[in-house]
Amino acid sequence: MAERELTYGEAVKEAIAEEMRRDPRVFLIGEDVAEAGHPFKTLTGLVQEFGTDRIVDTPISEPGYAGIGVGAAMTGMRPIVDVMFGDFITLTMDQMVNQAAKVHYMSGGKIKVPIVFRTTLGATRRSAAQHSQSLHAWVSHIPGLKVALPSGPYEAKGLMKTAIRDDSPVVIFEDKMMYRVKGPVPADDYTIPFGVAEVKRAGTDITIVATSSMVGVALGAANLLEAAGISAEVIDPRTTWPLDKQTLIESAKKTSRAIVVDEGYERYGVTAEIASVIAEGAFYHLDAPVKRIGAMDVPVPFSPVLEDLTVPTEKSVAEAAKVLCRKA
Amino acid sequence: MATNVIMPALEMAQETGKVVHWLKRAGDSVQKGEPLVEIETDKVTVEIEAPASGVLRDVSANEGDVVPVGQTIALILAPSEAGVARAAATVMPAASAAATGAVPMAPAAAAASGGASAGAVKASPLARKIAEQHGVDLARVKTASGRVEKADVLAYVEGQKASPSSGNGRAARLAPASPKARRLAAERGVDLGAVRGSGPGGAVLALDVPTTPRPAMAAPATPRVGAPTVGTVWRIMAERMTTSWTTAPHFYLVREVNVSRLASWLERARQQTGAHITYTDLLVKLVAAALAQHPRVNASWKDGAIVQNTDINIGLAVAIDDGLVVPVIHRADTLGLAQLAARREDIVSRAQAGKLRPADIQGGGFTISNLGMYGVDAFNAIVNPPQAAILAVGRIADRVVALNGQPAVRPTLVLTLSCDHRALDGARGAQFLGALAELVEEPLALLV
Numbered sequence: 062m063a064e065r066e067l068t069y070g071e072a073v074k075e076a077i078a079e080e081m082r083r084d085p086r087v088f089l090i091g092e093d094v095a096e097a098g099h100p101f102k103t104l105t106g107l108v109q110e111f112g113t114d115r116i117v118d119t120p121i122s123e124p125g126y127a128g129i130g131v132g133a134a135m136t137g138m139r140p141i142v143d144v145m146f147g148d149f150i151t152l153t154m155d156q157m158v159n160q161a162a163k164v165h166y167m168s169g170g171k172i173k174v175p176i177v178f179r180t181t182l183g184a185t186r187r188s189a190a191q192h193s194q195s196l197h198a199w200v201s202h203i204p205g206l207k208v209a210l211p212s213g214p215y216e217a218k219g220l221m222k223t224a225i226r227d228d229s230p231v232v233i234f235e236d237k238m239m240y241r242v243k244g245p246v247p248a249d250d251y252t253i254p255f256g257v258a259e260v261k262r263a264g265t266d267i268t269i270v271a272t273s274s275m276v277g278v279a280l281g282a283a284n285l286l287e288a289a290g291i292s293a294e295v296i297d298p299r300t301t302w303p304l305d306k307q308t309l310i311e312s313a314k315k316t317s318r319a320i321v322v323d324e325g326y327e328r329y330g331v332t333a334e335i336a337s338v339i340a341e342g343a344f345y346h347l348d349a350p351v352k353r354i355g356a357m358d359v360p361v362p363f364s365p366v367l368e369d370l371t372v373p374t375e376k377s378v379a380e381a382a383k384v385l386c387r388k389a
Numbered sequence: 390m391a392t393n394v395i396m397p398a399l400e401m402a403q404e405t406g407k408v409v410h411w412l413k414r415a416g417d418s419v420q421k422g423e424p425l426v427e428i429e430t431d432k433v434t435v436e437i438e439a440p441a442s443g444v445l446r447d448v449s450a451n452e453g454d455v456v457p458v459g460q461t462i463a464l465i466l467a468p469s470e471a472g473v474a475r476a477a478a479t480v481m482p483a484a485s486a487a488a489t490g491a492v493p494m495a496p497a498a499a500a501a502s503g504g505a506s507a508g509a510v511k512a513s514p515l516a517r518k519i520a521e522q523h524g525v526d527l528a529r530v531k532t533a534s535g536r537v538e539k540a541d542v543l544a545y546v547e548g549q550k551a552s553p554s555s556g557n558g559r560a561a562r563l564a565p566a567s568p569k570a571r572r573l574a575a576e577r578g579v580d581l582g583a584v585r586g587s588g589p590g591g592a593v594l595a596l597d598v599p600t601t602p603r604p605a606m607a608a609p610a611t612p613r614v615g616a617p618t619v620g621t622v623w624r625i626m627a628e629r630m631t632t633s634w635t636t637a638p639h640f641y642l643v644r645e646v647n648v649s650r651l652a653s654w655l656e657r658a659r660q661q662t663g664a665h666i667t668y669t670d671l672l673v674k675l676v677a678a679a680l681a682q683h684p685r686v687n688a689s690w691k692d693g694a695i696v697q698n699t700d701i702n703i704g705l706a707v708a709i710d711d712g713l714v715v716p717v718i719h720r721a722d723t724l725g726l727a728q729l730a731a732r733r734e735d736i737v738s739r740a741q742a743g744k745l746r747p748a749d750i751q752g753g754g755f756t757i758s759n760l761g762m763y764g765v766d767a768f769n770a771i772v773n774p775p776q777a778a779i780l781a782v783g784r785i786a787d788r789v790v791a792l793n794g795q796p797a798v799r800p801t802l803v804l805t806l807s808c809d810h811r812a813l814d815g816a817r818g819a820q821f822l823g824a825l826a827e828l829v830e831e832p833l834a835l836l837v
Binding site for chain 1: 567568569570571572587588594595596
């Protein structure tokens with residue numbers, strides 16, 4: 062029997078639905094999440110099953126409902142706070158960074174905040190500068206927050222279920238351009254552990270660490286590189302925190318070269334952090350500088366032509382790899 | 390003009406040679422005729438001389454590599470062309486690099502030195518200010534228009550940065566290399582400054598670092614203070630003797646022989662030829678004759694079979710300052726005494742001068758080691774692999790011998806034959822030694 066396939070969006074919804082059935086404390090709150098089924102249609106049908114008590118539509122006020130979520134988590138619920146666009150997490154920073162991330166520590170461990178912030182990243186949707194950013198580096202910076210970046214439908218379900226069951230605040234970034242991407246997703250109740258990277262493709266000449274939708278880009282680049290006689294290893298960290306440093310370092314030690322690809326802004330970004338981890342851990346095994354490839358350091362343009370230039374592509378990643386391998 | 394260093398053919402049927410040890414490293418300057426590299430075949434280890442003078446480069450065969458005969462294993466660049474490459478690769482110790490620093494000149498000094506000539510140069514005020522900040526002499530900045538502008542000065546400054554060797558007094562920097570290449574070089578004892586890098590800006594990458602670690606024996610990690618350093622000759626001796634002692638089962642046959650007739654022959658031969666003939670020359674002649682009678686002794690044990698040599702080539706163990714070498718008198722059975730003496734004098738003097746050529750030490754089938762001049766009565770020598778036997782010769786002395794039932798005093802010599810029991814047995818060794826003893830006691834037998 063062929064493996065069951067779901068879209069990325071369906072996988073997210075299945076994870077949420079399964080967890081809501083399993084645990085009555087789980088509820089979802091956000092804008093246009095109930096009757097509308099979310100602007101990205103990822104939640105369609107949930108309100109019919111769980112009712113408006115558990116799929117809660119709110120006014121347009123991210124700080125408000127994020128605060129409700131943190132409070133609910135502190136008092137025993139397990140909320141999923143839906144922030145439609147990752148750009149809007151800027152409005153929830155106090156709730157995430159100063160409250161959710163700190164309460165467990167500042168209460169001496171007495172209070173847990175088992176909250177999930179569900180939001181998006183990714184450009185090329187022609188959504189312009191305020192709806193196209195990938196701001197996961199902002200929260201990856203904060204001790205007390207865990208950050209997951211599912212790279213496909215399988216990861217979307219497994220990481221979401223882990224996030225919901227985790228007793229710490231988790232921010233999960235879905236790439237809004239991947240919602241229609243299909244892939245095998247087991248119907249079982251499975252989870253993907255945080256802090257465990259997955260080697261998506263084994264190789265010997267260069268390590269490409271990629272996050273979220275950049276994993277697909279990296280795998281495409283690896284195919285291009287194979288034709289050029291370069292064997293690329295592609296690694297998906299799956300969570301930027303906790304970060305599976307060991308797998309990254311071991312791979313870089315093996316291949317002697319590394320590229321980090323992420324759709325966040327390149328400067329001061331996730332790529333910089335991971336590149337630094339590799340440079341420190343594998344320094345004496347590196348035969349080339351660790352290369353960062355992030356989004357161009359500009360407000361994301363609305364013009365499709367310009368917008369497409371700001372993100373890493375299979376070709377640009379492959380070209381960078383060739384340069385590092387001295388085969389350009 | 391670069392000269393190729395090729396893997397030489399040291400023997401007729403040789404197809405490959407093994408690089409045992411580079412006596413020079415890439416980047417070293419070498420003189421023509423200077424020992425360059427040790428090459429090992431299955432029979433011998435020899436030093437190959439530099440075919441030209443210059444700087445050794447592009448060493449493509451690493452120690453331990455087995456290379457086909459005729460293949461280029463390195464280049465020697467003529468001093469003129471090497472000079473440039475060498476300068477670029479020069480490495481300064483980090484400490485002195487730090488001491489001289491990256492500061493090109495003190496600003497004050499620069500302004501003073503630039504002042505005189507800069508005054509005459511047309512330059513924008515901004516260019517002048519920037520030149521002063523960077524200590525640039527405006528007269529040295531070239532422009533198309535003749536008027537120096539900001540961009541010209543900045544371009545000049547960049548250019549100076551890009552070519553550190555051209556900068557006056559600018560410190561040479563650490564040779565560019567990847568961290569991995571640096572680590573590998575350290576592990577393998579490779580001087581990065583001598584490696585030509587294939588990376589950006591000539592940076593040495595992991596691939597560029599020669600792969601084979603140097604033999605531990607050649608570079609002891611912590612040499613004892615005051616311990617004599619071990620030279621190549623000594624190391625080869627140590628290795629070959631260890632090989633022989635641990636792989637060839639030895640046995641020894643001893644005979645005392647009367648040398649009365651040998652002494653009179655020596656006197657006669659000296660008179661007749663006028664050459665400085667020695668007992669060793671006579672022994673070479675006699676051993677060659679004995680080997681002709683008993684060719685099984687002129688053989689080797691190789692890969693489970695006895696391989697007989699076609700020619701009678703006799704090696705002489707020669708002590709030199711660095712250790713022991715065994716130059717060979719080829720086809721000794723075809724040479725007259727005067728020729729043998731001339732050949733012996735030639736190879737012994739060149740051995741002592743360290744000027745043996747590969748041909749001088751290859752192809753030996755039997756070795757004579759004579760310690761008589763040191764007053765040694767007799768000794769057991771170690772077989773010189775892959776040969777089957779070695780003759781140890783003691784001193785000639787008047788000794789009491791039984792003659793017709795009466796003690797008598799005669800000049801005698803003790804011959805000890807050491808044999809590799811894989812190639813020889815006691816009876817065959819004894820037959821050879823017997824034939825040799827008869828020849829020594831009655832050299833006239835040569836005539837039969």
